[in-house]
Amino acid sequence: MMAEEIKKTTTPAPEAPCATEEVAVSDVPVAEKPTSSDVDKEAPPQPAPEEVVEGDKKEKDEEKKISESASFKEESNKVDDLIDPEKKALDEFKQLIQEALNKHEFTAPPPPPPVPAKEEEGEKKEEEKKEEDPKTTEEKTETCETPAAQVPEKVEGIQEPAEEIKETIVLETCEGEDLAPPPEEISIWGVPLLVDERSDAVLLKFLRAREFKVKEALTMLKSVVAWRKEFKIDELVEEDEEVGGLGKVVYIHGVDKEGHSVCYNAFGEFQDKELYTKTFSDADKRAKFLRWYIQFLEKNIRSHLDFTPEGTCTIVQVTDLKNSPGLLLFKKELRQSTNQALQLLQDNYPEFVAKQVFINVPWWYVTYNRMISPFLTQRTKSKFVFAGPTKTAETLFKYIAPEQVPAQYGGLSKEDEEEFATADAATEETIKPACKHTIELPITEGGTTLVWEVRVVGWDVSYGAEFVPSAEGGYTWIVQKSRKIGAADEQSLSCSFKSGETGKLVLTFDNQTSKKKKLVYRTKTIKPSE
Numbered sequence: 001m002m003a004e005e006i007k008k009t010t011t012p013a014p015e016a017p018c019a020t021e022e023v024a025v026s027d028v029p030v031a032e033k034p035t036s037s038d039v040d041k042e043a044p045p046q047p048a049p050e051e052v053v054e055g056d057k058k059e060k061d062e063e064k065k066i067s068e069s070a071s072f073k074e075e076s077n078k079v080d081d082l083i084d085p086e087k088k089a090l091d092e093f094k095q096l097i098q099e100a101l102n103k104h105e106f107t108a109p110p111p112p113p114p115v116p117a118k119e120e121e122g123e124k125k126e127e128e129k130k131e132e133d134p135k136t137t138e139e140k141t142e143t144c145e146t147p148a149a150q151v152p153e154k155v156e157g158i159q160e161p162a163e164e165i166k167e168t169i170v171l172e173t174c175e176g177e178d179l180a181p182p183p184e185e186i187s188i189w190g191v192p193l194l195v196d197e198r199s200d201a202v203l204l205k206f207l208r209a210r211e212f213k214v215k216e217a218l219t220m221l222k223s224v225v226a227w228r229k230e231f232k233i234d235e236l237v238e239e240d241e242e243v244g245g246l247g248k249v250v251y252i253h254g255v256d257k258e259g260h261s262v263c264y265n266a267f268g269e270f271q272d273k274e275l276y277t278k279t280f281s282d283a284d285k286r287a288k289f290l291r292w293y294i295q296f297l298e299k300n301i302r303s304h305l306d307f308t309p310e311g312t313c314t315i316v317q318v319t320d321l322k323n324s325p326g327l328l329l330f331k332k333e334l335r336q337s338t339n340q341a342l343q344l345l346q347d348n349y350p351e352f353v354a355k356q357v358f359i360n361v362p363w364w365y366v367t368y369n370r371m372i373s374p375f376l377t378q379r380t381k382s383k384f385v386f387a388g389p390t391k392t393a394e395t396l397f398k399y400i401a402p403e404q405v406p407a408q409y410g411g412l413s414k415e416d417e418e419e420f421a422t423a424d425a426a427t428e429e430t431i432k433p434a435c436k437h438t439i440e441l442p443i444t445e446g447g448t449t450l451v452w453e454v455r456v457v458g459w460d461v462s463y464g465a466e467f468v469p470s471a472e473g474g475y476t477w478i479v480q481k482s483r484k485i486g487a488a489d490e491q492s493l494s495c496s497f498k499s500g501e502t503g504k505l506v507l508t509f510d511n512q513t514s515k516k517k518k519l520v521y522r523t524k525t526i527k528p529s530e
Contacts (some may be wrong), residue, residue, distance in 0.1 A: 008255070012106040020169075020523075022422075027459060033229075055359070068464050073088070074258075074314065074451065075208070076315065077200060077309050079200055079308075086212055087206070089212040089214050090200065090204065091217065092214045092339070092503075093207060093285050094194060094203065096214065096215075096218050097193060097203075097221070098194060098268060100222070101184045101193070102184040102508070103454065105181075106186050106222060106226075106469055107184060122143065126387060128393065135510060137433055139456065157200050174365070180403045188202055188224065188225070188228070189301050189302060189305075189307070190301075191307050194493040197308065198307040198308055200309040201308070201309065201313050202307060203217075205313075205351040205352070206221050206350055207350065208346075208351050209350030214524075223347070224347070224348045228348070233294070233298060236294065236295050236298065237299060237302070239293065239295065241292075241296070241299070242292065243292075244272075244275075244278070245275040245278070245279075245291060246275075248346070249266055249269045249275075250263065250296060251264055251364075252304060253406055253413070254404035254406075254413060254422060255400075255404060256355075257400065258312070260314060260316045260354050260355075261304040261316070262316045262317075262318060262404070263317050264318070265298070265319045265320065267321065267323075267324040267325055268321075268323030268324050270334060271323055276331070276334070279337075280331075280337060282333055286336070287430075289335065290340060290344075293341055297345075297349070301352075306383060315352060316353075316354055316357065316399065316400070317355070317356050318396070318409075319356070319358050320409075321358060321359070321360050322389070324362075333418075340406060355383050355399065356384050356385070356397065356410060357387070357395065357399065358385065359395065360387075360389050360392055361386050361387060361388050361389075365386075382499050391409070391456070391476055393409060393457040393518060394412060394457070394518055397410075397428060397518065401425065401426065402455075403425060403426045406431065407492065408491075411520075412453060412455060412520060412522065414491075414492075419494055419524075420522060420524070424524060425522065427520065428518065428519070428524065429519045429520075429521075430514055430516055430517070431456065431519050432511070433459065433511060433516055434511065436508060436511070437509045437510075438509070439506070439507040439509075440502075440505070440506055441504060441505040441506075442504050443467075443502055443503050443525075444502055444503060446499060446500050446502055447498075447528045448499065448500045449496055449499075449525070450496065450497050450498075450499070450505055450523060450524075451494070451495075451496040451523065451524050451525075451526060452494070452495060452505070452521060453494045453522055454493050454520070454521040455467050455492035455520050455521070456485070457517065457520070458518075459486060459487055459490070460484075460486060460487050460511075460513055461485065461509050461510060461512070461513070462482050462483060462484045462510040463482065463483065463485055463493070463506070463507070464482030464483070464507075464508050464510070465506065465507050466478050466480075466481040466506050467503055467505050468504050468505075468506055469501050469502070469503040471502045471503075479497050480495060482508065491502075507521070
């Protein structure tokens, strides 16, 4: 449920040209991309109009360079890899943060509204009243007089005490500078600000979320720090985790091909009425669910993400929409909690999603996506990938290796796996329509045991295995008799064969359908000594 920043509808930010790598799925019509129009920004009034125009051009040129650098490919967190305008923005951001830390602006209450302006307005009104009603002025002057001092009639006499007071305040301030408290120490996601190079990765998240507009990024950073303090994030992380049935709804499982941790969100699990009631039946339970989700997020950020310049500090998010239309459209409690969680993520966890993959996408989601699309930045939309029910596994395999994908989504990863580990890489092949496909696994040493695991996504093919010895005149052994495997029969098949001689194991797949099939398999050899 992690989401990216939503555009402000009043002044849309300039959209960065991102590579369009959205997966076009045959069974899910992709929503049309809305066209955006540039909104003229109103320049602040300045005494020298020509200089303002030149300044605006320079600023727009810098913003254009920054926006052009943003693309579908994830940006580097190394300072040396940044373009000059981004380096300049980062340096300025650091300077403003250091000043704010010195002044304790992150934890200090907001300053009171300025009073001098109001006093000047009051003085002007009093002067106007004096001109209109001299009698009233005389009465007010008499009531303001004190027995201890006489008020001079001249205006110059009133200003002299004010100057003396100002001088006193300045002197006292200068004398107290030596006693100023040390700068604040602020940490976000376990990373202290401006202490080491990890801080750069954190600050770049805020800058990229605000398109490298430094002042807006600073405002967002202060807001996040205030929210974390109000939500008591540091105390929440130390609390015991109460997962219950929610572990099936949101969980981290494996990594993608680039090393990002993968977070799965399965809304269909809330079809379990007991789980739904336990989670959303009243306001207290919904608040508890929100706290659990933030705790889950914070713990996994600290344990799975690396904020060093060479590290990976974003995740891939997979949202499973199977069995979810009625839940998201008609279950008010779930919809409210989901929207609240999304809002918190957008406001307080910027740039944490490298890619957002929607799987088992139903027809209704296309309409929903078209509705929300105008409110999303081009940068956010460029991270979206959609896959219908028949393309789920194929789409996931583009970004996540089959051995890392959970079995329920077409992969080979199972909780009770005994023979293989996630480190045992799988091989992908395609079975053409209406043809046989064979795989030959060599056995180069007698007495060894060959173990293999195989799966065809959506099966509906015939499968068999046999051993063919190397020696001439040797007998072929039928290891697994050919049989047709239906779509819902089995997820994957594991088998082993111990051979006393060298040869090869031949796996045969007979696809008589008119559709191509995705085949994944992995093997390992166990020697007698093992």
